[in-house]
Amino acid sequence: xxxxxxxxxxxxxxxxxxxxxxxxxxxxxxxxxxxxxxxxxxxxxxxxxxxxxxxxxxxxxxxxxxxxxxxxxxxxxxxxxxxxxxxxxxxxxxxxxxxxxxxxxxxxxxxxxxxxxxxxxxxxxxxxxxxxxxxxxxxxxxxxxxxxxxxxxxxxxxxxxxxxxxxxxxxxxxxxxxxxxxxxxxxxxxxxxxxxxxxxxxxxxxxxxxxxxxxxxxxxxxxxxxxxxxxxxxxxxxxxxxxxxxxxxxxxxxxxxxxxxxxxxxxxxxxxxxxxxxxxxxxxxxxxxxxxxxxxxxxxxxxxxxxxxxxxxxxxxxxx
Amino acid sequence: xxxxxxxxxxxxxxxxxxxxxxxxxxxxxxxxxxxxxxxxxxxxxxxxxxxxxxxxxxxxxxxxxxxxxxxxxxxxxxxxxxxxxxxxxxxxxxxxxxxxxxxxxxxxxxxxxxxxxxxxxxxxxxxxxxxxxxxxxxxxxxxxxxxxxxxxxxxxxxxxxxxxxxxxxxxxxxxxxxxxxxxxxxxxxxxxxxxxxxxxxxxxxxxxxxxxxxxxxxxxxxxxxxxxxxxxxxxxxxxxxxxxxxxxxxxxxxxxxxxxxxxxxxxxxxxxxxxxxxxxxxxxxxxxxxxxxxxxxxxxxxxxxxxxxxxxxxxxxxxxxxxxxxxxxxxxxxxxxxxxxxxxxxxxxxxxxx
Numbered sequence: 001x002x003x004x005x006x007x008x009x010x011x012x013x014x015x016x017x018x019x020x021x022x023x024x025x026x027x028x029x030x031x032x033x034x035x036x037x038x039x040x041x042x043x044x045x046x047x048x049x050x051x052x053x054x055x056x057x058x059x060x061x062x063x064x065x066x067x068x069x070x071x072x073x074x075x076x077x078x079x080x081x082x083x084x085x086x087x088x089x090x091x092x093x094x095x096x097x098x099x100x101x102x103x104x105x106x107x108x109x110x111x112x113x114x115x116x117x118x119x120x121x122x123x124x125x126x127x128x129x130x131x132x133x134x135x136x137x138x139x140x141x142x143x144x145x146x147x148x149x150x151x152x153x154x155x156x157x158x159x160x161x162x163x164x165x166x167x168x169x170x171x172x173x174x175x176x177x178x179x180x181x182x183x184x185x186x187x188x189x190x191x192x193x194x195x196x197x198x199x200x201x202x203x204x205x206x207x208x209x210x211x212x213x214x215x216x217x218x219x220x221x222x223x224x225x226x227x228x229x230x231x232x233x234x235x236x237x238x239x240x241x242x243x244x245x246x247x248x249x250x251x252x253x254x255x256x257x258x259x260x261x262x263x264x265x266x267x268x269x270x271x272x273x274x275x276x277x278x279x280x281x282x283x284x285x286x287x288x289x290x291x292x293x294x295x296x297x298x299x300x301x302x303x304x305x306x307x308x309x310x311x312x313x314x315x316x317x318x319x320x
Numbered sequence: 321x322x323x324x325x326x327x328x329x330x331x332x333x334x335x336x337x338x339x340x341x342x343x344x345x346x347x348x349x350x351x352x353x354x355x356x357x358x359x360x361x362x363x364x365x366x367x368x369x370x371x372x373x374x375x376x377x378x379x380x381x382x383x384x385x386x387x388x389x390x391x392x393x394x395x396x397x398x399x400x401x402x403x404x405x406x407x408x409x410x411x412x413x414x415x416x417x418x419x420x421x422x423x424x425x426x427x428x429x430x431x432x433x434x435x436x437x438x439x440x441x442x443x444x445x446x447x448x449x450x451x452x453x454x455x456x457x458x459x460x461x462x463x464x465x466x467x468x469x470x471x472x473x474x475x476x477x478x479x480x481x482x483x484x485x486x487x488x489x490x491x492x493x494x495x496x497x498x499x500x501x502x503x504x505x506x507x508x509x510x511x512x513x514x515x516x517x518x519x520x521x522x523x524x525x526x527x528x529x530x531x532x533x534x535x536x537x538x539x540x541x542x543x544x545x546x547x548x549x550x551x552x553x554x555x556x557x558x559x560x561x562x563x564x565x566x567x568x569x570x571x572x573x574x575x576x577x578x579x580x581x582x583x584x585x586x587x588x589x590x591x592x593x594x595x596x597x598x599x600x601x602x603x604x605x606x607x608x609x610x611x612x613x614x615x616x617x618x619x620x621x622x623x624x625x626x627x628x629x630x631x632x633x634x635x636x637x638x639x640x641x642x643x644x645x646x647x648x649x650x651x652x653x654x655x656x657x658x659x660x661x662x663x664x665x666x667x668x669x670x671x672x673x674x
Contacts, residue, residue, distance in 0.1 A: 036609075042529045156620050186389040187556060191600035191613045198612060213530060216559070216602035223609055243606035258534045259604045260559040262586060263674065269534035269563060275499055 003070075004175050004207040005031040005054070005093075010067035012046075012053045019280040023049045023062065025231040028306075031175065031207050036197075038222030039211045040255075044276060046231040047211045048098060051177045054209070055095055056084040071175070090121045094168040095177040098211075099184065101160035104152035110138075110163050111148035117167055137170035138163075140203070141196060158189035162196065169200070179211045194220050215259050219243050224312075227252045230276050230287040233306070237313040249315050250295075251288050286318070294319060338379040341550050342401065342518060347374050347410035347420075349396050353625060368625045370396040372574035373410070375652070378518070383544070383551040385565030385582065387558060387597070391621060393574040394554045398520045401552065402436050403427060414518070432462050435511040439523040441503035445495040451506055452491040455479070458513040478509040481546070483539060501532040508540060512547055522554045537564050558601050562586045567658070570594050573632045574624060579652065580659035588672065590661040592616065592637050595672055631664070639669055 008028050014021040024046040031037050039047040052058055054069055056076050068075045071092050079088060097103075104113060114134045118125060131148075138147055141162040152160060161181060168176055178197065182190040198221065201208065210222050218225055225242045227235040227249065235242070235249040242248065245256060257270040274291040277283050283290070286299040296318060304318045350367035352359065359365055371393040378384045386394045399405045401412060403419060412420045419430050435458075438444040445454050455475040458464075465471055472491075479487035482505040484498075495503055504524060511519050524540070525533045537560065543549060553565050561568055562582050569579040570593065578591040589595045596617045619636045622628055631650055634640040644665065652660040663669070 042531055158620070187558070187600045188389065188596055188615060188617060191602075191615050194602070195612050195615070198609075214602070215530070216604045219604045219606065220602045220608050220613070239609055240606045243604055255531060256604055258530055260534075260563045261605075262559045262562055262598065262601050262603055265583060266563060268538060271533070271535035271538065272531040273535070275501075 002033040003030050004033045006068075006070040007054070008068045008070070010050070010053060010069060011065040012049055012058050012062055013065045014062045016061055016280075021279045022282055023231050023279060024053060025279075025282070026067070027228070027231075027233045028067075029226050029233060029236060031209060032224075033174075033207055034201075034205045035223040036201060036208045036210055036221055038218040038225040039209060039228060040213065040215055040218050040225060041228035042213060042276060044230075044279075045228040047213075047228050048179055050228070051095060051179050051209065051211055054175075054177060055089055055093060056081075057089075085121075090117070090168075090171045090173055092173050093175040093177065094171065094173045096164055096168045096179060096181050098179040100164045101157060102184075104160060104163070106152055109149050109151055110155075114163075114167050114170065118171065121171055133170050134166075137166040140169070140200065141166045156189075157185055158192060161185060161189075161193055165193075165196070165200075169204070169206070174207060176206055176208045177211065178208055180213070181210075182217055183212070183214075190217075197221060215255055227255070230282065231279055232287055233314075233316065234288065235313075235315050235317075237315075241310070241313045247309060247313070247315075247320070249317050250292050250319070254293065286316075338382075340377050341380040341415065342378040342552075343411075343413040343416075344374060344376050344397075344401070345411040345413065347397070347400060347412065348372055348408045349393075349400055349405060350408045366625060368623075369574050369627055370624055371400065371407075372627065374571075374574075374576050376569055376576060376579060378550060378552060380517075380550055381544070381548065382566040383553050383564055385553045385555065385561040385568040386571060387555055387561050387568055388571035389556060389597075389621065391573075391624065392571040393624070394556075394571050395522055397571070398436070398522050398552065398554050401518075402434060402520055403430060404436075428462070432514050433516050434518045434520065435514065435516040437504075437508055437511045437519060437521040437524045440527055441500055441507050442495075442527075444507055445503060447495055449495070450491065451475075451479070451484075451493050451495070451498070454495070454506060455491075455510055455513060458510060462514060464514065474513065478513060479506070481512070481543060482506065482509040484509070501528055501536065504528055504536055505539070508536075508543070512543060512549065515547060516549070518550050518552065520552045520554070523556070524553075525560065526555065526557065533560070540564075558586065558597060559603075570597065573622065573627055575632060575649075575662065576652070577633065577663070578659075578661040580655075580661075581657070584657065584659045588659075590655055590659070590666050590669075590672075591633075591663045592639055592669065593633050594661075599674060631662075639665055641665065 009026050011026055012024040014023055041047050064077055069077050076088050115130050118130045135145055143162050182193050212218055224238050226233055229251050235252050254272045272291050277287055285301045286304050289295050289299045298318050304316050306314045306316045307320050308314050309320050349371040350369050353366045354362045388394045400407050407420050411418050452475055455478055456471045459471050476487045479490055484490050484502055484505050525536050555561050565582045568582050568585045569576045572593050578594045589598055599614055616638050617636050622635055628635045630645040634644040650662045650664040652662050654660055
């Protein structure tokens, strides 16, 4: 299968006054064409940081400290800011930012907002070409033409999120990163947005990375799942491998059993005791050691490596 | 309105032995849309009907879940029970005493008995108070125990109950030095400081990480047993409501449209809206990537200032007929076993499947 994106040994550190926070520390994964890859983990595990890194725009004081991000045989880590703006962002890879739907400028109409984005990336495009493209994509996300001249406050949460998704897609990048696109929406609207993303995936054959903390949402949308913990990738597997619940990383296993199932009543949910480690001075061995229920002596001092335990199922744990 | 009509009425077979702690009768909260001068000149004052005539009972020792989408009035209901708001109409009976319009000292005493846990543990604590002071505050306000030593002892025990240990150490910390989970535990501890009989928990875990969410809910369950508490659990999340609540009321546009045991609501929902909510929930199970979710609803939620006539759900319902629009709003209909719903066409609906 063709790879849309390959990430090798990516490191993104935040250089703070308290020390270097190793938010993303040596992670590798790839994204096949036309698939959705889910990035899941608790808050602070580095999933959003990874998303920003893929656009080549770490939030200060963050810097990409190593590794490569390969899109179309080019390593974009080496690109200058100018090149990134012109050739990468929104041309090859775009992002639906977390909470972006609440950040639409209230004094511009949807049309003006989208036109601005278009002109930033492709100046000198005739107005009518832009207009046609905007209308095309508004329709694709299930909005009517008249939304073009509406202001954000006239739209509901679900409609705003559709506008944001249309804005991420209308320059036709081949990869889209969706960062918690359903968080903060009502459960019905959430389901509608998930249906929309599924539909767009089929019709436009885009590859996407779906970032969320919610394993249940991920089960609905992602072909493959990449579980992150404390800046590291713990496990990568297909949807069936992860949610089939056989041979999992202890962390994934615990996270899954902490997620309540709607149609099965349980008396006690399990949980993971403790808190994630400090990323300024991460533990020497496995980063999950402290909270792991099946840890061994070896885990404390030696860092585990990725192993392929079955076809396409990678686990970073000494137990395997 | 007939009081005995209240959902979960005392004639229910499975509740004969249960003691009613809180009873809400035809409770309404209408917010006027014109204030001050504007209201003098307005031909007719329009209202946002946030809560529009709800009835329910909460039994002693149970967890009563209120679920619904944003804007359905669930938080307003919580605030009314807390008496942070004064109802426009209706009764709130705690231990058979109407507290709907009490004021001053009475209200202060009432609040000793009913406490609240807020959604956002980052916003619900004074950042300049040490944890010691956060926990002592309710004791000081209500004048319980006048010695510093007594209050310290209580705070320490509370921290141990909510498992924020070592307690001595945490008492001297400021809220910003605690993780989200720890803060929410402290905030739960503060809620039980005055040993209330009822706790209104408004989305207590929606801002907590998944790995600790279950831990907090389990801890709340333990506290319930230990201190004989009763919870009203307000949430939008059906999966935790099913796990945490004994009975669930589903709200839509200020009304309860279905009420019943948590198992009945989830496995055997009757009202079309409840069915939509349940089908919309994502579950961590394989094999769903290629399947579209079946969401049987149309349009968007109407404004609470313009509530549709007839059944208020008819504008979004796929099964609505002329009758649903023209007939007066359906009252709760008994489906047996303490399960009530507000759909007059329930018997014509297709069987529910998930």
